[in-house]
Amino acid sequence: MYDVIVVGARCAGSPAALQLARAGYRVLMVERSKFPKDTLSTLYIHQPGVALLDQWGVLPEVVATGCPPLDRATYTTGDIRVQGVSWPVDGQQAAYAPRRFLLDQILARAAVEAGAELRENCSVSDLVFEDDRVVGVRLSSGGTETVERARLVIGADGMRSTVAAKVKAPHEVEAPTLTCCYYSYWSGLPAEFRLYQTPGSWVGTVPTNDGATLVAAYYPQGKFADIKGDGLKALLDSAERTAPEVRAEMDRGEQVERLFGTGNQLNFFRKAAGPGWALIGDAGHHKDSITARGITDAFLQAQLLVECIGDGLQDPDRLDKALGEFAEERTEMLVPDYKSTLKTAELNPPEHHLEMLRAIATSGDLSDRYFSTLSGACPIEEFVTEELLDLMDEMADA
Structure with missing residues (x-):
């Protein structure tokens, strides 16, 4: 019998398994794929996530993959250009964007080195219940089914x-799908994290490994049916309209990967935990x-869950209390960024937001505070300062 079975060994599961194994628990990770394996991702790890990588002792290995430190950011919308750097988090000022087939394998390997067991090419077909409590999983691998039991299934x-479906975890918060996205990788672009917006369009560049840069374009969800037949043309056209300097760089460079895309970017919070189970990432x-925010938020959830569990996993009453605390704190932690993300995904910033950005662009300190809010280094509720309000008033009166 295991103390914990973690279903999924990527950016949420492996960090949780790593820390639980280090705490002395007997941990099994099951992963339906086999590493190294790529997955749909925008790659970017904000400073709070980088700080956790450092805390877990795996940041040096991530840096050693060669993905460049991203310690400056630029956001351009119309004639407004904001340039700055996020505040550091626990001494970490740079963001990183490693390819997922590198990052996920590093995290899984670290968990195994900490004592967790990893079964690849292994999927969960069902959960095992006793009364209303999850007490294990039914696994399928290579045509063979086995049952493993644990005090907690993550x-x-x-x-x-699958775990969420089997426990029938309801959506506690839900919003309509707002954008669809296409991206690929190009060589020859500057190693700069850049964001561009025009009404109804968003383009970003994310430097990653081997001199490649991820170029992504976002569109209103309602356009997905029209553009999915030729996503590459849509991506190139969007770059031409929204980020012409990036489009010129793409012409001078070379596309080095196939096109990736999605029209299924759901927005929700599921119930986070119940008797014998928890959901993270x-x-x-x-x-x-x-x-x-996906990778960083996965790290934060894994860290929070492990902290809530502490040394109480062996006692069902203590574990249930810890899971309740995790569920409450998870939602409280992530709701502010959820709300701000939905506003961004509307792809139509209101005029007062543009006025604010115009003021921010004139101040290095305010620009850094702005990017610190985007990274999570500065709480959203602390973003608007007297300095910003006074500056906006001055510009309005000019």
Whole structure:
């Protein structure tokens, strides 16, 4: 019998398994794919996520993959250009964007080195219940089915989570799908994290490994049916309209990967936990990828769950209390960024937002505070300062 079975060994599951194994628990990770394996992702890890990588002792290995440190950001909308850098988090000022077939394998390997057991090419077909409590999983691998039992089953198996489906975890918060996205990788672009917006369009560049840069374009969800027949043309056209300097760089460079895309960016919070189970990462909470919060939020959820469990996993009453605390704190932690992401994903910033950005662009300190809010280094509620309000008033009177 295991103390914990973690379903999914990527950006949420492996960090949870890593820390639980280090705490002395007997941990089994099951992963339906085999590493190294790519997955749909915008790659970007904000500074709070980088700080956790450092805390877990795996940041040096991530940096060693060669993905460049991203310590400056630029956001351009119309004639407004904001340039700055996020505040550091626990000494980490740079963001990173490693390819997922590298990052996920690093995290899974670290969990195994900490003592967790990993079964690849292994999927969960069902959960095992006793009364209303989850007490194990039914696994399928290579045509063979086995049952493994545990005190806690953690679903870290993505937006379409099997664990969530089997426990019938309801959506506690839900919003309509707002954007669709296409992206690919080009060589020859500057190693700069850049965001561009025009009404109804958003383009971003994310430098990653091997000198490649991810170029992504976002469109209103209602356009997906029209553009999905030729996503590459849509991406190139969007770059031409919204980020012409990037489009010129793409022409001078070379596309080095196939096209990726999605028209299914769901926005929800599922119930986070129940008797004998918990959901982390996209299994518990998913939102539009336009703000690139997915990896960082997965790390934060894994860390929070482990902290709530502490040394109480062996006692069902203590565990249930810990899971309740996790569920409450998870939602409280992630709701502000969820709301701001939905506003961004509307792809139509209101005039007062543009006026605010125009003021921010004139101040290095305010620009840094702005990007610190996007990264999570500055709480959203602390973003609007007297300095910003006074500056906006001055510009309005000019």
